[in-house]
Amino acid sequence: MILELDCGNSFIKWRVIDSAQVKTLAGGVVGSDEELVSALRSVPDLALRHCRLVSVRSDEETRALTRQLQDMFGVSSASASPVVEMAGVRNGYSEYQRLGLDRWLAVLGAYHIARKPCLVLDLGTAVTSDLVTGEGEHLGGFICPGMPLMRNQLRTHTRRIRYDDAAAEKALLEMVPGRSTVEAVERGCLLMLRGFVQAQIELAAEHLGDDFEVFLTGGDALLVRDVLPRARVLPDLVFTGLAIACPLH
């Protein structure tokens, strides 16, 4: 069995796949290293042979996690690392090491699947957009705050914006003008997000021509799905790229 991890800024996405790399045996989203360990402990008949991961956390945090996995499950971890070029894709950053590895893997995964120009949108704590040409040239992209950051900035920097998560979820069931704070904020932030992704479609058409694929991933992907009817929603896109960046021999 192989353990795969995508360590984002707020959550760790994990899954266990069989050694032939065809079936997903277990998986989930957790908020901390401790939660990951207990989630793994509750997987029946767990027998990990390998672990591969991508992390946008500090090296220290990532090392603490891999050490724990070694101690608890006897498995050593391979981490995706920055490269200039891989699998037919060329990193577009002027300092290639600075490109977030989750972005890089999502781009590798998307280009591997599409083999044509791609727009890759990842909606997590932060929202990222990346463009790749049909020749595998990564053109760079954009970063902006995601839903969690937008709403928390408003809650933190104002005196009178206060509401709980349950109310937030309910507020997004409709998009008419808000008649309460929670409705006004949640719907306002969602409109920002939708506006951003729509602008990316226009931008991608300028840089890539009209025939490009749109890939959508990240915990909040479904919030913008209705304004991107042509997008392929692939929650495991980063894992697709991880398999390319960290092959098991």
Ligand SMILES: Nc1ncnc2c1ncn2[C@@H]1O[C@H](COP(=O)(O)OP(=O)(O)OP(=O)(O)O)[C@@H](O)[C@H]1O
């Ligand atoms: N099952 C889920 N578990 C956790 N978060 C979820 C889930 N489904 C949707 N979300 C939402 O997804 C968002 C977090 O997305 P994601 O897990 O991709 O972020 P992240 O990887 O921590 O952030 P980033 O990609 O910016 O580093 C949050 O707004 C959260 O509410």
Ligand SMILES: CC(C)(CO)[C@@H](O)C(=O)NCCC(=O)O
């Ligand atoms: C933008 C995030 C936070 C998205 O997870 C991550 O890809 C990251 O930390 N990137 C480094 C900065 C950059 O990509 O330019």
Ligand SMILES: [K+]
């Ligand atoms: K991510």
